[in-house]
Amino acid sequence: MGTKTPENEHRRHYGDASNSDGACHVGGEPRGSHMHRDGDGCLGDAGGDDESDGDGDGDGDGDVEETSLGPLEAPSTTEVVDAKKKRKKNKKKSKKKGTTPVPVKQTSPPRILLTYLFPSGEYPEGEMQNYTKSQIAAAEARYEARLYYKDDDFIQNYRKAAEVHRQARRWVQESVKPGQTLLDVAEGIEDSVRALLGHAGLQPGDSLKAGLGFPTGLCLNHQMAHYTPNPGQKDVVIQQHDVMKVDFGVHINGWIVDSAFTMAFDHIYDGLLAAVKDATNTGVKVTSFLLRWTAGIDVRISDVSAAIQEAMESHEVEIRGKTFRVKPVRNLSAHDIKQYRIHGGKSIPFVKNSDQTKMEEGEVFAIETFGTTGRGYVRDDVGIYGYGLNHDAPLAVPLPLASARRLHKTIRENFSTLVFCRRYLDRLGAERYLAGMNCLVSNGIVEPHLPLMDIEGSYSAQFEHTLLLRETHKEVFSRGDDY
Ligand SMILES: [Co+2]
Numbered sequence: 001m002g003t004k005t006p007e008n009e010h011r012r013h014y015g016d017a018s019n020s021d022g023a024c025h026v027g028g029e030p031r032g033s034h035m036h037r038d039g040d041g042c043l044g045d046a047g048g049d050d051e052s053d054g055d056g057d058g059d060g061d062g063d064v065e066e067t068s069l070g071p072l073e074a075p076s077t078t079e080v081v082d083a084k085k086k087r088k089k090n091k092k093k094s095k096k097k098g099t100t101p102v103p104v105k106q107t108s109p110p111r112i113l114l115t116y117l118f119p120s121g122e123y124p125e126g127e128m129q130n131y132t133k134s135q136i137a138a139a140e141a142r143y144e145a146r147l148y149y150k151d152d153d154f155i156q157n158y159r160k161a162a163e164v165h166r167q168a169r170r171w172v173q174e175s176v177k178p179g180q181t182l183l184d185v186a187e188g189i190e191d192s193v194r195a196l197l198g199h200a201g202l203q204p205g206d207s208l209k210a211g212l213g214f215p216t217g218l219c220l221n222h223q224m225a226h227y228t229p230n231p232g233q234k235d236v237v238i239q240q241h242d243v244m245k246v247d248f249g250v251h252i253n254g255w256i257v258d259s260a261f262t263m264a265f266d267h268i269y270d271g272l273l274a275a276v277k278d279a280t281n282t283g284v285k286v287t288s289f290l291l292r293w294t295a296g297i298d299v300r301i302s303d304v305s306a307a308i309q310e311a312m313e314s315h316e317v318e319i320r321g322k323t324f325r326v327k328p329v330r331n332l333s334a335h336d337i338k339q340y341r342i343h344g345g346k347s348i349p350f351v352k353n354s355d356q357t358k359m360e361e362g363e364v365f366a367i368e369t370f371g372t373t374g375r376g377y378v379r380d381d382v383g384i385y386g387y388g389l390n391h392d393a394p395l396a397v398p399l400p401l402a403s404a405r406r407l408h409k410t411i412r413e414n415f416s417t418l419v420f421c422r423r424y425l426d427r428l429g430a431e432r433y434l435a436g437m438n439c440l441v442s443n444g445i446v447e448p449h450l451p452l453m454d455i456e457g458s459y460s461a462q463f464e465h466t467l468l469l470r471e472t473h474k475e476v477f478s479r480g481d482d483y
Contacts, residue, residue: 146362213249275315374458
């Protein structure tokens with residue numbers, strides 16, 4: 001399932017980069033400002049305080065002048081020690097007859113080797129700036145919140161959902177032909193998924209255990225994303241010259257395999273399909289994170305986007321005698337996935353950007369790309385794709401309409417925050433819910449999702465895989481021998 005890139009995406013990420021790390025602002029701090037704070041210009045604990053001023057004897061007699069040297073003549077260790085010993089004998093009884101050179105003070109101009117000044121080999125520590133408690137807590141919480149991914153059940157369930165996806169899509173690839181309706185295809189996919197998972201989803205809570213991740217998307221030609229047949233609509237019949245994007249999701253316990261492919265019945269689109277498949281596979285290949293114990297390359301979202309754009313734009317395709325350079329869609333993005341949440345909050349555009357956000361171990365990503373012969377910019381089409389409970393909306397909201405309260409309960413029990421469509425509500429027996437739905441939307445509880453399209457007459461394609469960034473490798477769950 002595609003995600004529309006927020007308009008202020010880039011600005012938002014710049015904001016994150018400069019605001020979230022309060023204690024790491026050394027680069028932006030005026031030089032020496034921490035010294036003003038310290039009052040004495042010392043750097044940390046060792047070396048700045050009076051006990052360790054480099055003199056060693058604490059007598060403050062300024063004996064350093066006696067050891068003043070020419071630039072190239074450092075005293076031998078024994079000379080320094082001998083000189084010190086003599087003076088010590090005169091003042092008080094010598095403490096100890098060691099062979100370790102006693103540190104001396106630096107001269108002006110500085111000429112004494114640092115190894116004399118710091119015979120132990122320990123140098124003054126740099127300024128220590130503690131991470132804030134909230135930074136440590138946030139990093140630990142993020143990591144611990146993702147530890148589920150090391151659980152064998154989590155991996156096995158993800159693999160199972162992916163196998164359901166592969167088997168359902170094989171049926172589409174083998175059986176769908178021009179002349180069939182989009183409704184036939186959508187229901188065929190959805191019936192397959194529910195049957196293979198063993199969850200018909202007709203009892204409250206059943207479809208939360210396992211089921212469809214979002215409404216099956218079937219987009220033709222210039223339609224880019226988020227089209228699904230709605231009840232009572234005129235049938236759309238697939239034509240021989242159509243190019244169709246098939247995007248559906250399978251979830252177990254709310255963890256969604258989000259994967260999509262494009263099919264055509266005419267070879268004229270082969271080049272377009274190959275270009276987008278290449279762009280997606282390039283994105284999958286470069287998606288990574290910095291291994292904690294190696295000096296690997298730290299992958300940022302901007303790196304993945306740049307690689308995707310380069311791959312996509314390297315393809316020139318010919319369709320009906322006209323040549324096109326395949327354009328990545330500028331306002332759609334790949335995304336991370338969280339439990340019961342198809343768009344986890346990280347977006348990966350298909351065009352260059354400066355987003356320094358990193359990918360992290362244990363994160364699930366849906367790496368998808370869309371390529372088009374049109375403008376490369378989608379806008380809302382008429383109609384509705386689906387609805388989803390707003391993640392931030394409170395659970396108990398005073399609603400004026402009884403139908404809205406009923407519908408709210410139905411949604412919570414059957415979909416939670418998964419996106420659903422009108423067909424999914426209808427099969428649960430929900431009736432006359434449109435006024436209630438409008439009420440939920442206007443109260444900010446439910447978010448509507450609209451179909452997205454490029455200019456008419458253009459052609460577009462999509463490929464998408466779901467992967468997990470594991471400790472030492474990534475697992476592309478949805479990979480098959482088809483794509
Ligand atoms: Co997606």
